[in-house]
Amino acid sequence: MAVYLLHLLGSPVIQGPDGPVTGRASYRRRVALLSILALARGRPVGRERIIGLLWPEHPSDGARHALSEALYVLRKDLSDELFVLVGDEVALNPAVMGSDVAAFEDAAGGARAEEAAGAYGGALLDGFYVADAPEYERWVEGERERLAHRYAQMLESLALAAEAGGCWPEAVSWWRRLATHDRYSSRVALRLVRALDTSGDRMAALRFAGTHAVLLREELGSEPDVELTGFVAQLRADPPRAGFPPVPEMGAATPPGPGAQPSTPAPGSPSAAVPVRASAGARAEVVTHEPRIPPSAPTQSQATKSTAAEELAQPPEVAAASLDRAQAGGVEEARPGAPAGAGEGGEMESGPWPLVEAAAGGDGTVRAAARGDAVTAGRGRSPRRMWRSARRWGAVRVALVTAGLAACLMAALLPLDGAPGRAAPRYDPRRVAVLYLDDYSAGGELAYLANGLTEMLVDQLSQVQALDVVSRNGVKPYRERAVPLDSLAAGLRAGTIVEGSVQRSGDSVRVTVRLIDANARLPAESRSLTFPLGPGSLFALEDGVTDEVARLLRRRVGREIHLSNLSRRARTPRALDLVLRAERARDDAARIAHGTGERDGRAALRMLGAADSLLAEAGREDPGWPEPAVLRGWVAVEGSRRMRGPLQMAALDDARRWAEAALRREPGGAAAHELRGSVLWRMVVAAPDAARGQPWLAQAERDLRAAVAADPGRASAWATLSQLLRLGGDLAEAELAAHRAVEEDAYLDVPEIGPERLYRVALALGDYPRARHWCDEGRRRFPDDFRFRDCALVLLARDASAPPSPDSAWRLVTQANRLDPPAAAAAAGRPYPAVFRQMMAAAVLARAGMGDSARAVSARARAGVEGDAELRVNFLWDDAYLSLLLGDRARAATLLDRFVAARPAFREYVLREPAFHGVWPAR
Secondary structure (H helix, E strand, O other), X not given: OOOEEEEOEOOOEEEEOOEEOOOHHHOHHHHHHHHHHHHOOOOOEEHHHHHHHHOOOOOHHHHHHHHHHHHHHHHHHOOOOOEEEEOOEEEEOOOOEEEHHHHHHHHHHOOOHHHHHHHOOOOEOOOOOOOOOHHHHHHHHHHHHHHHHHHHHHHHHHHHHHHHOOOHHHHHHHHHHXXXXXXXXXXXXXXXXXXXXXXXXXXXXXXXXXXXXXXXXXXHOOOOOHHHHHHHHHHHHOOOOOOOOOOOOOOOOOOOOOOOOOOOOOOOOOOOOOEEEOOOOOOOOEEEOOOOOOOOXXXXXXXXXXXXXXXXXXXXXXHHHHHHHHOOOOOOOOOOOOOOOOEOOEOOOOOOOOOEEEEEOOOOOEEEEEOOOOOOOOOOOOHHHHHHHHHHOOHXXXXXXXXXXXXXXXXXXXXXXXXXXXXXXXXXXXXXXXXXXXXXXHHHOOHHHHHHHHHHHHHHHOOOOOOEEOOHHHHHHXXXXXXXXXXXXXXXXXXXXXXXXXXXXXXXXXXXXXXXXOOOOEEEEEEEEEEEOOOOHHHHHHHHHHHHHHHHHHHHHHHHHHHHHHHHHOOOHHHHHHHHHHHHHHHHHHHHOOOOOHHHHHHHHHHHHHHHXXXXXXXXXXXXXXXXXXXHHHHHHHHHOOOOHHHHHHHHHHHHHHHHHHHHHOOOOHHHHHHHHHHHHHHHXXXXXXXXXXXXXXXXXXXXXXXXXXXXXXXXXXXXXXXHHHHOOOHHHHHHHHHHHHHHOOOOOOOOHHHHHHHHHHHHOOOHHHHHHXXXXXXXXXXXXXXXXXXXXXXXXXXXXXXXXXXXXXXXXHHHHHHOOHHHHHHOOOOOHHHHHHHHHHHHHHHOOOHHHHHHHHHHHHHOOOOOHHHHHHHHHHHHHHHHHOOOHHHHHHHHHHHHHHOHXXXXXXXXXXXXXXXXXXX
């Protein structure tokens, strides 16, 4: 057996006898070298081929030296026998290092399809990147597609074999894995839908078809294949193949096994809730018995099973089937209201979305109410026809786009006990029940880990103030019993349920965690995390799982609370719907804004215009509700980020007026105070000349203080207040405000802002160890946030206790520019970051005694700000610091004079800046 195992399927890891290998051998280009040799499968690879992939821009002699050095380091740190050298060719010694790619391809080539499918841990080198190696990237992409195609072939062969043998639950499992792997294939989606229907799970078939259609529309702008849509239409028209058994009471015996006669619910009886098996050793299941199957369908003697998380999901487009099961007495079709008129700032959509409610009438019938529209109640309309009418008004599209709204809709339309018209109980989503994780390992070898992780999750999540977590003793009674979700939620009074599994994958363990919304019976989110197994790895696994689950829970609960607050404060349902649609348009604009082209910027502004129009209509619909005005203010702020000069100030002034309009509707409102304070602060920074003589800065501080006084949980207001205080020179209070931003961010509204603000305050205080701590903490928690590459770069330039490393500086510049491309930053209204990074690299060069190189880099950076007065002011600060490092104190003082003249609000900050003590003001 090989001493080392190279994991390339998924994120790359070198697994050694004592755990993951770190240090010099784990550097990216050396891992890339190992990947080239590993995918050669023992065949020697010429040095020129390796150089062409990894060092294409280097001179020949320098590239050969770099390759020789990489081979030397890998042999020294791993094993002298790691490579087999044949002339000018290199091969990996399989006796020393194996790879998961080799295991996958060996199993696939040996017709061991199930073993091959299990060995495939994800896309080849997923998320792995080597700077300045475009040929390597193209080579990886080709290999990635080849292996992914082979994996898809394995899954399809397994699914077809299961179908041929009549094992439909197994076929569903394989088709589902293939559908997850090939998300956009309508052909695979059709096979999965057919398999689900044949196995008797009509609801899951319709649910998946609807989800697939939404995926294609939202991400590709296309429709599913005609064959799939035709089959789905046929399923909706045909009677379902199977029903649900009656709901067992909590604590009832497990449903009968394969030998028992399945029970058939009486016609018209309420549908059963879905039973969840919360067991440490067996998969969470839903058991559906098939009373009678038409002769044309394959028969099964055993219960059909699927995971609880999959079964519980029921988006609106398939809710008609649930409504049919409710056996409502009759419904008069609700009529849509008049189309909405044109709003301020853009065209309105053609009509509102009527949120339909089901409520029990005195005679047992269902009354349909379209919020904001005319409603008639009576008989003669089926729930299915009512739902189809609602779909024609755009209900499904909006409900799917807004996940929280979908959850509320399901709670209204689909009573948890299946009885028509009864309101479903609402449990606090902050109340969380963590079920014992299932152990999927062979022979139950990881049962100890599954149980330990569960109890650790309960203990650690209990420390999160935003959550109310059911104790371990509260969950234990449900550990070995099949309990319906409704009963589980009622017994524990939990609005959120956490379930998951642990399984082994080679020398690693994969932990999958799923969140379930117990009120809406919807799976909210899921995550899979992979960790190496080895000495000392348990703590990293526990920390990683806890952090990820806490993050998921806090974000999801935050969305739920936000939706609940909006629903509670809105006076008309139609105004609520318009606000939710506007929030979706804002989210779309934010995603589009990451593009690098001018067209992306225009598209983002169009989306913001659409959001503003929707909010204008919401304001007319509900004139006393301040939320639309506050949101219009934030839309204007977001638009201002893509503008410069007078246009930017005009947008910010619009935002200020909307904040004041909201304050007139709700004097003392925390949200409106935060908006106005944030806007005034931005106006001071964006137009210091216009701010002279204006009380904007003082008013901004008063507003932000009023916001956190009215609502101490406003983390974003604390973060902005911290920034304002820091740049005003009040460093001690700025640090306290930054800590409050971290503490009060219960639902992770601004999770990355707190560490970034704390880093900046520590930097301003000259406390470099603490600044490094917060920079490292931010990078650990948010590895893809460019700000925590920028802060590491600044510390390299500023911290005299650390040796200067130009190589590290340029590596950080490359990483930050990759995470925050200069073109995209400029398109988003942030044109200075690329210049700033060059100036920080120049400062590191100056610290290293490479003055000429530092001046050359500075000259290139200066060329990037010519012709832009605002950028030239920003450049003054960095140029002053570089001048100080180069020994020209007089020039540094002159540049700071010019900076403070242009930015008078920053005078106190410059006076307190440790780097310029004794330099400015000039003495």
